[in-house]
Amino acid sequence: MVQMYVHTYLWICHCDWDNDTGQIYRYNHVGFDGEDYMKLQVKEKKYIPQTQEAATDAESWNNKTDLFRNYLQFITDDCISFLRKYLELGRTTFNRTVPPKVYLLQRNSSSPVVCLATGFYPAIFNITWRKNGQEHHEHVETGETLTNMDKTFQKRISLRVRKEEWKKNRYTCVVQHKSLKKDIQKILTEDEIISNHSNGYTTTPIGGDK
Missing domain, CATH: 3.10.320.10 (Class II Histocompatibility Antigen, M Beta Chain; Chain B, domain 1)
Structure with missing residues (x-):
C-alpha cells in the first residue's frame, strides 16, 4: 500500500x-x-x-x-x-454616485405600504418610516439591500397601518444617500401610492432629487 x-x-x-x-x-x-x-x-x-x-x-x-x-x-x-x-x-x-428613485407601492387596501428605493449607488444607504416627524418602528419591516441587473442597488421598507390612521397622522418615508444634497421624503397619501396591476407593481418614479 x-x-x-x-x-x-x-x-x-x-x-x-x-x-x-x-x-x-x-x-x-x-x-x-x-x-x-x-x-x-x-x-x-x-x-x-x-x-x-x-x-x-x-x-x-x-x-x-x-x-x-x-x-x-x-x-x-x-x-x-x-x-x-x-x-x-x-x-x-x-467615486461614482447614483441617486435613488423612490416609489410608494401597495398591492391592495389591506396590504402593507412599501417604500421602495432603487437604482442607487453605492450601497451604503438608509431608509426609514417616520410618524409625525419621529422615527416609527411599529409594524415596520426592512428588507435587505439587493443588487439590480445594472449593478445599482435597491432596498424596501414596508409599513402596515390602517388607512384611517395614515389619514389622521403624517407618515413619511425618508431616504438618505450620499448622492443626495437633501433627504428624499415621501408623505403617505393616496396620490403618492402606486397600485399593482395583475401580479406585479406598475411603477413610476416619484423621487430622486439630487
Missing part, C-alpha cells in the same frame, strides 16, 4: 499605500501546512525563518540571487505600482 502525503505551501504578498500620507506597508510571508514558515524582512533584504525546519529553505532562498531579486523587486516596486494603477483605473467606479 502506497501512502501519499499532501502538503500546502502558501506565498502571501501584500502591500498598502496610504494616499494621504504616502506611507507604504509591505507584507511578504510564506506559510507551510497552515503555519508561518518564513517572512521577508524588506529592510534587511532577507527571508527570516519562522520555524526551525524553515532555516534551510530561508538560507537557500537568500542565496538564490536571481530568485530573491525577483521577489524583492515585486514587493518593493511592482506591488505598489500595480496598486496605484488599478486604483486609478477604478477611480471612476469607486
